[in-house]
Amino acid sequence: MNKRMMWMLVITAVVFGGLFGMKWFGNKMMNQYFDNMPMPAAAVSSAKAASLSWRSTISGVGTVVASQGTRISSESGGLVAKVHFESGAQVKRGDLLVTLSAGSEQADLARLQSQATLAKSELSRLQRLYKLEAISKSELDRAETDFRATQSAADGQRAKLAQKQIRAPFSGQLGIRQVDVGQYLQAGETMVTLQQLDPVYIDFTLPEKDVLLVDVGQSVKVTLDGQNDRVFEGVVSAIEPQVNVQTRNFKVRANVANADRSLRPGQFARAEIALPDVRKVVAIPLTSVSYNPYGNSVYVIVKAPKKAAAEGKEATAEKSKDELVVRRRFIKTGEARGDMVEVTEGVNAGDEVATSGLLKLQNDAKVIINNTVMPPSSTNPTPAES
Secondary structure (H helix, E strand, C coil): CHHHHHHHHHHHHHHHHHHHHHHHHHHHHHHHHHHHCCCCCEEECEEECEEEEEEEEEEEEEEEEEEEEEEEECCCCEEEEEECCCCCCEECCCCEEEEECCHHHHHHHHHHHHHHHHHHHHHHHHHHHHHCCCCCHHHHHHHHHHHHHHHHHHHHHHHHHHCCEEECCCCEEECCCCCCCCCEECCCCEEEEEEEEEEEEEEEEEEHHHCCCCCCCCEEEEEECCEEEEEEEEEEEEECCCCCCCCCEEEEEEEECCCCCCCCCCCEEEEEEEEEEEEEEEEEEHHHCECCCCCEEEEEEEECCCCCEEECCEEECCCCCCCEEEEEEEEEEEEEECCEEEEEECCCCCCEEECCCHHHCCCCCEEEECCCCCCCCCCCCCCCCC
């Protein structure tokens, strides 16, 4: 009985051992097959590293500012009698915008004018009497003083009355009106905004290291996020003489023509100043660069080494068809312009790099170049028209 049990255990162990052995051998052969299986060539687009001449520039970000802008308000309070403008209207300097009720002020002016007229008549009478030596010089001086006082009081009342008529201090475009007829306004309360939009200023900041590179009169190119297809030309009109101690930046103001009112105060703007010096750079498309925390890299396309083939008893060197492979290189990048980026180390002018399909590449992977569809590669890209 014990001998039979022992044989059963041995046979079971042999059977299961054989099954596991066959399974292990099959997996090994399958892995070996996949490891040695040739990978198909990946289709990529390519571009050659170009040697370009780039003019040095300095750039900053800032804000569009109206050449003149204010909130229209009144020096004195009062009831709105009439509104003479519409929201968004163009006005000229001196145009009447709002009239405040001024009944009591006009009555006071009439009273003061009457007093001034009476004081003038009294002064004329006393001047005649003084010539006849009928009165003293002190009486004449007192009459002259009374006349000047009443005249000044009338002039002051005219100034107060003029405050009831609010006029445009300069030519420009009005905003949305914030008053209505019958509304009572406090002194200093905003009625409407007024902006002069041609020209406009671009106020932007630059780091302190560029303080000696900027000068009044230099040309400036301005772009806006909402209008990437347009470049606005301007000139540097003013430079802040001191550097901000918190940010270590200094402010620059550029004057930009804005005849079509495309630039509006408060918009975010990017400004670029072109410097006179030109430098040679090696540039490649941005799409060819793999950006990683441990370093940026590109895949350079090179020819695969040729192999010798043996036929029969003699080994002869056989020319095989040129095959292309990629080699990964770590690079250092510099300034980016449009779709291109400067390479300061790792790539030479004329090297061919892969510009698409980077995720499916690895070192020594075979590739096929297909440039029928190419990623954009321009230093001054413009959006495609729809």
